Structures are given as C-alpha cells and as structure tokens.
Amino acid sequence: xxxxxxxxxxxxxxxxxxxxxxxxxxxxxxxxxxxxxxxxxxxxxxxxxxxxxxxxxxxxxxxxxxxxxxxxxxxxxxxxxxxxxxxxxxxxxxxxxxxxxxxxxxxxxxxxxxxxxxxxxxxxxxxxxxxxxxxxxxxxxxxxxxxxxxxxxxxxxxxxxxxxxxxxxxxxxxxxxxxxxxxxxxxxxxxxxxxxxxx
Amino acid sequence: xxxxxxxxxxxxxxxxxxxxxxxxxxxxxxxxxxxxxxxxxxxxxxxxxxxxxxxxxxxxxxxxxxxxxxxxxxxxxxxxxxxxxxxxxxxxxxxxxxxxxxxxxxxxxxxxxxxxxxxxxxxxxxxxxxxxxxxxxxxxxxxxxxxxxxxxxxxxxxxxxxxxxxxxxxxxxxxxxxxxxxxxxxxxxxxxxxxxxxxxxxxxxxxxxxxxxxxxxxxxxxxxxxxxxxxxxxxxxxxxxxxxxxxxxxxxxxxxxxxxxxxxxxxxxxxxxxxxxxxxxxxxxxxxxxxxxxxxxxxxxxxxxxxxxxxxxxxxxxxxxxxxxxxxxxxxxxxxxxxxxxxxxxxxxxxxxxxxxxxxxxxxxxxxxxxxxxxxxxxxxxxxxxxxxxxxxxxxxxxxxxxxxxxxxxxxxxxxxxxxxxxxxxxxxxxxxxxxxxxxxxxxxxxxxxxxxxxxxxxxxxxxxxxxxxxxxxxxxxxxxxxxxxxxxxxxxxxxxxxxxxxxxxxxxxxxxxxxxxxxxxxxxxxxxxxxxxxxxxxxxxxxxxxxxxxxxxxxxxxxxxxxxxxxxxxxxxxxxxxxxxxxxxxxxxxxxxxxxxxxxxxxxxxxxxxxxxxxxxxxxxxxxxxxxxxxxxxxxxxxxxxxxxxxxxxxxxxxxxxxxxxxxxxxxxxxxxxxxxxxxxxxxxxxxxxxxxxxxxxxxxxxxxxxxxxxxxxxxxxxxxxxxxxxxxxx
Ligand code: SF4
Ligand code: SF4
Ligand code: SF4
Ligand code: SF4
Numbered sequence: 029x030x031x032x033x034x035x036x037x038x039x040x041x042x043x044x045x046x047x048x049x050x051x052x053x054x055x056x057x058x059x060x061x062x063x064x065x066x067x068x069x070x071x072x073x074x075x076x077x078x079x080x081x082x083x084x085x086x087x088x089x090x091x092x093x094x095x096x097x098x099x100x101x102x103x104x105x106x107x108x109x110x111x112x113x114x115x116x117x118x119x120x121x122x123x124x125x126x127x128x129x130x131x132x133x134x135x136x137x138x139x140x141x142x143x144x145x146x147x148x149x150x151x152x153x154x155x156x157x158x159x160x161x162x163x164x165x166x167x168x169x170x171x172x173x174x175x176x177x178x179x180x181x182x183x184x185x186x187x188x189x190x191x192x193x194x195x196x197x198x199x200x201x202x203x204x205x206x207x208x209x210x211x212x213x214x215x216x217x218x219x220x221x222x223x224x225x226x227x
Numbered sequence: 228x229x230x231x232x233x234x235x236x237x238x239x240x241x242x243x244x245x246x247x248x249x250x251x252x253x254x255x256x257x258x259x260x261x262x263x264x265x266x267x268x269x270x271x272x273x274x275x276x277x278x279x280x281x282x283x284x285x286x287x288x289x290x291x292x293x294x295x296x297x298x299x300x301x302x303x304x305x306x307x308x309x310x311x312x313x314x315x316x317x318x319x320x321x322x323x324x325x326x327x328x329x330x331x332x333x334x335x336x337x338x339x340x341x342x343x344x345x346x347x348x349x350x351x352x353x354x355x356x357x358x359x360x361x362x363x364x365x366x367x368x369x370x371x372x373x374x375x376x377x378x379x380x381x382x383x384x385x386x387x388x389x390x391x392x393x394x395x396x397x398x399x400x401x402x403x404x405x406x407x408x409x410x411x412x413x414x415x416x417x418x419x420x421x422x423x424x425x426x427x428x429x430x431x432x433x434x435x436x437x438x439x440x441x442x443x444x445x446x447x448x449x450x451x452x453x454x455x456x457x458x459x460x461x462x463x464x465x466x467x468x469x470x471x472x473x474x475x476x477x478x479x480x481x482x483x484x485x486x487x488x489x490x491x492x493x494x495x496x497x498x499x500x501x502x503x504x505x506x507x508x509x510x511x512x513x514x515x516x517x518x519x520x521x522x523x524x525x526x527x528x529x530x531x532x533x534x535x536x537x538x539x540x541x542x543x544x545x546x547x548x549x550x551x552x553x554x555x556x557x558x559x560x561x562x563x564x565x566x567x568x569x570x571x572x573x574x575x576x577x578x579x580x581x582x583x584x585x586x587x588x589x590x591x592x593x594x595x596x597x598x599x600x601x602x603x604x605x606x607x608x609x610x611x612x613x614x615x616x617x618x619x620x621x622x623x624x625x626x627x628x629x630x631x632x633x634x635x636x637x638x639x640x641x642x643x644x645x646x647x648x649x650x651x652x653x654x655x656x657x658x659x660x661x662x663x664x665x666x667x668x669x670x671x672x673x674x675x676x677x678x679x680x681x682x683x684x685x686x687x688x689x690x691x692x693x694x695x696x697x698x699x700x701x702x703x704x705x706x707x708x709x710x711x712x713x714x715x716x717x718x719x720x721x722x723x724x725x726x727x728x729x730x731x732x733x734x735x736x737x738x739x740x741x742x743x744x745x746x747x748x749x750x751x752x753x754x755x756x757x758x759x760x761x762x763x764x765x766x767x768x769x770x771x772x773x774x775x776x777x778x779x780x781x782x783x784x785x786x787x788x789x790x791x792x793x794x795x796x797x798x799x800x801x802x803x804x805x806x807x808x809x810x811x812x813x814x815x816x817x818x819x820x821x822x823x824x825x826x827x828x829x830x831x832x833x834x835x836x837x838x839x840x841x842x843x844x845x846x847x848x849x850x851x852x853x854x855x856x857x858x859x860x861x862x863x864x865x866x867x868x869x870x871x872x873x874x875x876x877x878x879x880x881x882x883x884x885x886x887x888x889x890x891x892x893x894x895x896x897x898x899x900x901x902x903x904x905x906x907x908x909x910x911x912x913x914x915x916x917x918x919x920x921x922x923x924x925x926x927x928x929x930x931x932x933x934x935x936x937x938x939x940x941x942x943x944x945x946x947x948x949x950x951x952x953x954x955x956x957x958x959x
Contacts, residue, residue, distance in 0.1 A: 073672075074680045074683070155682040156685070174679045181758075197268065197322060197324050201667075202660040202661045204658070204661045205661070206597070208596075
C-alpha cells in the first residue's frame with residue numbers, strides 16, 4: 029500500500045515539475061505572429077498583382093492559411109502551386125483559370141514620348157517601380173518591375189506596353205535531358221519485340 | 228632547372244588524346260576575313276559598352292568598346308577598317324542565341340594605331356599596371372574569360388604562397404597552349420615575370436602535362452638562359468589535370484575546400500595564353516586582339532593551330548583548314564569533353580576560343596540513348612571533385628535542389644568525366660548544368676521577390692503614414708473651425724442666428740466638391756465602359772455567344788450611366804458659382820462705379836449751376852442743359868444697376884445661395900442684430916444707473932425710453948430682414 033502511494037506521489041510530483049517546465053517554455057519561447065502565413069508568403073511570387081482576388085500576396089497567404097484554395101495565383105503558376113502543396117501537405121491542383129493564366133515573365137515599358145505625366149501609373153504600381161513626376165515624362169525601372177499589369181489600365185493615353193522578357197545568353201539555361209526514352213529500352217533483343225507489339 | 232614536387236588528385240580519366248593531328252603543320256596565319264564580328268560579351272561579367280558608331284573608321288588596336296562596370300573589359304579593333312554595324316549576331320554560346328556584336332569591315336591595310344608600351348612597368352605603381360592591363364582588354368584565356376585585373380586585385384589582398392601557371396592543357400584534341408609555349412617561350416616567361424612582379428608569390432610553378440615534351444624542353448631552356456627561379460612541374464597526363472582546383476592539388480597537395488577560391492588559400496592561377504597576352508601588352512603595347520586556336524577533327528584536311536584575329540568567323544577558318552563538308556558531322560567549339568555543339572559556322576572566335584573541332588560521324592557518333600542508373604559507382608571513381616555523381620543525378624532528376632546543393636553540386640566543374648565513364652550513357656553533366664541553372668534562377672527569383680515584397684511593404688507603410696497624417700490634419704482643421712464658430716457664440720448672445728449666415732456663405736465649396744466627384748464618376752464610368760467594350764469585342768471575336776448578349780446589356784447600361792453622369796456634370800458646371808458668379812458680380816460692381824461717377828458729375832454740375840445763377844452768368848442755360856444730361860445718365864445707370872442687382876441672385880440660384888444680394892442681406896441682418904444687441908445693452912446699463920442714482924431718475928427714464936424706442940425700430944427692421952432672408956432661402 030505504501031509503495032503504491034509512494035509511486036503515485038512520485039508521479040504527481042514529476043508531472044507537476046514537467047508541467048511547470050512546459051508552461052515556462054511556452055511563455056519563454058513564445059513565437060510571435062503566424063509562422064505558417066509567413067512561410068506561405070515566402071513561396072508566393074510577390075508580384076502583388078491582385079489576380080488572386082486579394083490586395084497583394086500576403087493577404088492571399090493569410091487566406092490560404094484560412095483554407096482558401098492554393099491555385100489562385102497565376103504569376104506563380106504550377107511551380108508555386110507545387111511548392112504550396114508540398115508545404116501544406118495537400119494535393120497539387122491545376123491553376124484556377126478564373127484568376128488568369130500563367131504567362132511568360134514580362135515587364136512594363138512606357139512609350140516615353142507619349143507619356144503626358146499624369147502620375148496615374150505611379151499610383152497604381154504596387155512596388156514603386158515607376159519613376160516620374162506630375163507633367164514630367166515617366167519611366168519604368170525594369171529591374172524593379174514585377175510585371176503585374178496594374179499600371180496599364182490607369183494610363184489615360186495607353187502608352188504602357190507589357191513586353192515579354194526574352195531569353196538572352198545571360199539568362200539562358202540548359203534543358204533538362206529527355207531522360208530514359210522509349211528507344212533506350214533496347215538493351216537486349218527481346219525488349220525490341222515488346223516495343224514493337226505495343227506501338 | 229627547377230622541378231617541383233607533384234602530388235595527385237582523386238578520380239580522373241584517360242581518354243584518347245588525339246593531339247598529334249593538329250601538331251603536324253606549323254602555326255598558321257589565316258588571311259583577313261571579309262568581316263570581323265566582335266561580341267560585346269567575350270568575358271564573364273557585364274558586356275562592354277561600344278564607343279564607336281556605325282561608319283567609324285578604326286585602326287588596328289583602337290578601343291572599340293570600354294569596360295562597363297567593375298567586372299568587365301575593353302575590346303579593340305583586331306585590324307584597321309570601318310565599323311559596318313553594331314547589331315545582334317549569332318555568337319558562340321551553347322544556346323545558339325544572338326547577342327550584340329560590333330561588325331568590322333577590314334580595309335586590308337592592317338594598319339596599327341600608335342602603340343604605347345609600358346616600358347617603365349618595373350618602377351610605376353602596381354595599380355597603374357592593373358589599370359593598363361584592363362585597358363588592353365586582357366582576360367583569362369583558359370576558360371571563362373575572367374577579367375585579369377579583377378583576379379589580380381583579389382590576389383593582391385593577401386600574400387601568395389603559390390603562383391601557378393596552367394599549361395596542363397589536359398583536354399583531348401587541343402594543342403593551342405602547346406603551340407603557344409613552343410612558339411612564344413620568351414614572351415611567356417616575360418609575361419610570368421610581370422605577373423610575379425605584381426603579386427610577389429613565394430613560389431612560381433608552371434604545371435605542364437608530360438605529353439608536351441617539346442614545350443617542356445623549350446621552357447626549361449629559356450628558364451636556364453634567364454636564370455629565373457620559375458619552377459616547372461611536369462604532371463602525368465590525366466584528364467582533367469588542367470582544372471584549376473585539380474592543378475592546385477597536383478602542385479601543392481592542398482585541396483581547395485568547397486565554396487572557397489584559390490585566392491583564399493594564397494594561390495593564383497593563370498593560363499599561359501594570358502601570360503603571353505600580358506607580355507604583348509606591356510612590352511609591345513599591343514592589346515588582346517588575336518589568339519592561338521586549334522583547328523582539328525577528321526573533317527579537316529589540314530588540321531593545325533592558327534594565330535587568328537578575334538572576330539574571325541569560324542567558316543573562314545574551316546575554309547582555311549580545307550574542310551570537307553561531306554565528312555563534317557558535328558562542329559564543336561572547345562574540346563570533346565567540355566565543349567559544345569555549334570548550330571552555325573558563322574559565329575566568331577572570341578578571347579576564350581581555344582579549339583574548333585570539326586568532327587566526322589565516325590569520330591563522334593551520336594550518343595547512345597540514356598538508360599537507367601545501375602549504381603555501378605564508376606562515376607564516383609572518376610569524379611575529380613570527389614562528388615557522388617549518381618546521387619546528384621538522382622536529386623537533379625527529382626528536382627530536389629536543396630539536397631543537390633547539400634551534396635555540393637556547385638563544386639562540380641562540369642568536366643564530363645562521369646558522363647564519359649557511365650556505362651548507362653547518362654548525360655550526367657547536362658543534368659547538373661540544368662539543375663545548377665534552375666537553382667540560380669530560383670535564387671534570383673527569390674532575391675527579386677524579396678525586393679518586391681520590401682518595396683510593396685514600404686509603399687504600404689508610406690501610404691498608411693500619409694493617410695494618418697491627412698486624417699490628423701483634417702481633425703485639427705475640424706477642431707479649429709468648431710473653436711472659431713464657438714467664439715462668436717460667447718461674444719454675442721444672439722450668435723444662434725449667425726449659424727445660418729455662415730452656412731449661407733459657405734456652400735460654394737460643396738458645390739465644387741460635387742463637380743469633382745461627378746467628374747471622377749464620369750471618368751470611372753467611362754473606363755468601365757471601355758473595359759466592357761473590350762470584353763464584348765473579345766467575346767465577339769472568340770464567338771462566345773452566351774457572353775455577348777450579357778455584355779451587350781452591360782455596355783448599354785454603362786453607356787446610359789455615363790450619359791446621365793455627364794448630363795449632371797454639365798448642369799452643375801453651368802450653374803457653378805465659380806463660373807457664373809464672377810462675371811455678374813463684376814458687372815454689378817462696374818455698374819455701381821459708373822453710377823457713382825455719374826452722380827458725382829450731376830452734383831458737380833448742380834454746384835456749377837448754383838454758382839452761375841448767383842453770379843447771373845450767361846452760361847446758365849448751357850449748364851442747365853448739362854445738368855439735365857448728367858441727371859439722365861445717372862438715372863439710366865441706376866436703373867441698370869438695380870436690374871443687374873436683381874439678376875445676380877437669379878443667376879446664382881438655385882445651385883448657389885451665396886449671391887451678392889443675399890450676402891448684402893446677411894450683412895444687414897448682422898448689422899441690425901448688433902444694433903438690437905447694443906440697444907439692449909444700453910437699456911440694461913441705463914436701468915442700472917437709474918437704480919443707482921434716483922435724483923436723475925427723470926432724465927434717465929427719458930433716455931431709457933428713447934433707447935427702447937430705438938430697440939423697437941431695430942428689432943422690427945431685423946424681423947423684416949430675417950423674414951426676407953428666409954423667404955429667399957425657401958425660394959431656392
Ligand atoms: S495572384 Fe499571386 S502574385 Fe498576384 S497578388 Fe495574388 S499571390 Fe501575389
Ligand atoms: S511598372 Fe506596372 S507592371 Fe511593373 S510592377 Fe509597376 S504596375 Fe506592375
Ligand atoms: S562533371 Fe562534375 S560530377 Fe561529373 S565527374 Fe566532373 S566534377 Fe564530377
Ligand atoms: S556511372 Fe552511370 S550507371 Fe554508374 S553509378 Fe554513375 S550514373 Fe549510375
């Protein structure tokens with residue numbers, strides 16, 4: 029009887045000690061903010077175009093954390109969906125066409141002699157990639173432009189074009205090899221026969 | 228003669244050398260081609276910036292493009308002639324893409340510009356020599372074309388233990404450096420001395436493979452002749468002993484750790500070609516405009532090494548070496564291990580082109596199809612960088628970039644040894660190249676998206692701050708106005724009725740606001756309409772029948788809306804005070820002034836008449852006539868004024884209550900109110916005095932009565948005024 033009581037007493041004391049430690053750790057190592065939202069946000073392309081229906085990437089990250097579908101971001105495309113699916117451990121679904129389609133990377137270019145200096149595009153640009161002042165010619169800082177399209181519509185004289193960023197010798201990259209192709213199955217003679225039967 | 232100790236490195240392969248073919252003939256010097264094509268990006272880093280224009284005439288050795296940043300280089304005219312174009316031309320690049328090139332049409336004279344050798348190089352500042360080398364367009368001629376002055380700057384920061392001259396030339400077929408060492412031994416040693424002067428390394432070692440006995444003998448002879456302390460290390464022939472890190476390991480026994488550069492370990496490597504180029508620049512004043520290149524392969528009848536001007540099209544060289552087009556199957560730039568296939572023979576020779584391999588089909592059969600990795604481990608045995616190629620392949624295929632990096636993918640020198648030995652013919656290097664570029668792209672995209680995020684957030688913060696500031700200002704203003712309107716309340720007990728007056732005076736600005744808002748609405752409506760029309764057009768083009776009718780409806784709606792808004796805007800604009808009020812006011816003012824002047828004239832004439840009558844002057848009649856005329860004019864003006872006065876309120880109402888007449892009225896009301904207040908106060912005072920001084924009672928009582936009388940009349944006047952004001956307000 030005494031041993032039973034002793035055992036219970038020891039266990040109670042232990043549980044109190046560990047409970048105390050855990051409680052302390054919870055306070056001491058408290059994590060500010062919602063780390064999952066930041067993780068999601070880090071995967072989004074930060075184009076800030078609003079095509080997902082949210083005013084920027086962070087709000088969409090919040091929405092995803094709250095359960096919205098992960099396929100609403102056209103600039104990110106399938107690669108982003110895949111990354112999000114990996115992070116959240118859900119299935120990678122195809123891009124939702126309602127929000128737009130994945131396009132090649134583009135930058136805005138202002139036809140400068142047509143610009144009337146209305147500053148409308150500056151106000152529209154989410155990343156301050158346009159330089160100009162009232163009644164002065166405006167120009168896009170190509171390196172900062174995310175290609176979000178938002179400046180095109182507000183321009184009253186339609187002098188902004190979205191130009192595809194083509195491949196140059198500096199940005200070109202090697203293709204992935206074809207991989208093990210069907211023809212490479214001909215290691216031994218019998219392979220060729222099975223090949224022949226189903227083609 | 229000084230022979231250095233030689234160590235060894237892991238892995239490596241022994242492919243067929245095939246070097247003798249191109250060593251049969253002496254160094255060739257092809258004729259001038261019909262045009263020279265000089266790409267602006269012949270080196271690692273930013274492309275050079277052209278300083279010539281189309282049509283310019285240049286002499287051999289003139290600068291045609293300058294350095295365009297820290298990591299960049301100069302470019303010089305390889306011969307005299309005219310610049311015919313600066314345009315995109317296909318360049319030697321695995322992608323087969325085009326890039327900006329300066330095209331030079333030689334005039335055949337090959338006339339040098341004035342050459343200024345740096346004869347006093349031993350006595351001047353080292354930084355000056357570096358700048359001079361940069362101006363001479365010297366870049367590393369062994370591999371990637373790293374601007375030499377930048378590499379030297381890096382090396383000068385620390386004390387160097389070894390200066391290694393890379394003469395290994397390990398890749399099969401290539402004999403350009405071999406030829407160079409045979410032909411220009413003295414220049415090579417002089418160039419090495421210049422380098423040694425610049426960096427002061429403890430040991431200077433030339434690393435050379437044992438398959439170049441002629442070159443070794445020649446170098447040893449010159450070293451002995453000059454009594455130089457340069458060491459020659461003869462290394463066994465093994466591919467890729469010419470890799471920078473591999474050669475360092477061979478000559479020093481030290482391994483360059485992953486992620487480190489040789490400079491971090493106090494070691495500098497230079498290619499023999501670069502040393503000769505430095506010699507030519509310092510001693511002869513000649514910029515880098517030519518190089519030695521190997522022309523080889525079974526498709527060439529006379530394979531050989533040639534000293535060729537930069538920019539020479541490869542076709543020209545193939546013709547020079549008597550190419551047999553029927554045998555030419557693949558044109559490779561560089562060696563068989565690290566080179567790449569060219570799509571076009573029109574591409575030019577650049578500073579780093581060491582070999583053109585015109586291969587026949589027999590020489591380079593099509594690669595066998597890729598098969599599955601059997602995990603034989605042969606690639607691991609061959610890898611000179613001690614990597615695990617089969618693991619890297621696995622991660623590359625499954626795009627596990629992080630893991631690939633963890634397995635030091637970026638230490639892979641793309642030597643191709645693993646692909647060479649792989650029994651499954653897996654193009655391993657291409658997998659690695661692809662994965663490396665994907666990782667780089669992803670990193671770049673990450674940097675860019677981080678930047679975009681930062682800018683986006685900064686902008687949001689700024690906008691919020693602006694909005695907060697505006698709000699604060701608005702609050703402050705609101706406070707100020709309430710304080711102001713509270714003040715008169717305290718001052719005059721009758722202030723209640725001031726409120727309507729100030730109200731009547733104010734509404735001009737709301738009207739302006741209205742117009743602004745309407746204008747904005749119209750603009751928004753129009754842009755919406757535009758968008759809808761575009762959609763409609765799209766739908767019509769793409770024959771989306773269901774959408775068309777719906778869109779059509781929306782477009783009509785929007786059109787109506789815009790029309791309505793525009794009408795409203797027009798109405799508001801017409802009645803806007805800022806437009807209508809001013810001229811009327813002005814007219815009224817002018818009329819008043821005119822009337823006043825006329826009245827004054829009448830008075831004057833009257834005076835004159837009186838005087839004349841008194842003096843019984845003969846002009847009396849004339850003056851009388853004048854008076855009559857003046858009177859008439861004054862009357863006319865008065866009439867005009869009163870009519871314009873009655874026009875004023877009409878013109879400004881209904882939209883604007885703030886007409887001149889009304890303001891007048893309001894002013895009178897105010898004045899009467901003040902009069903009433905004054906009378907009241909007086910009565911109060913008098914009543915007090917009455918109480919204090921009973922002896923004067925009668926007189927004071929009389930005064931009070933008079934004051935009361937005044938108060939009554941003022942009150943009556945005020946009442947009528949307020950009434951009329953109300954009625955005008957109601958009329959509106
Ligand atoms: S669609 Fe994508 S890129 Fe555009 S704002 Fe939304 S999350 Fe950002
Ligand atoms: S410049 Fe135009 S397209 Fe580029 S980020 Fe700004 S708004 Fe978007
Ligand atoms: S290509 Fe890369 S992985 Fe293959 S052997 Fe060379 S260094 Fe090693
Ligand atoms: S050599 Fe080829 S087959 Fe062998 S382990 Fe390496 S990749 Fe696999």
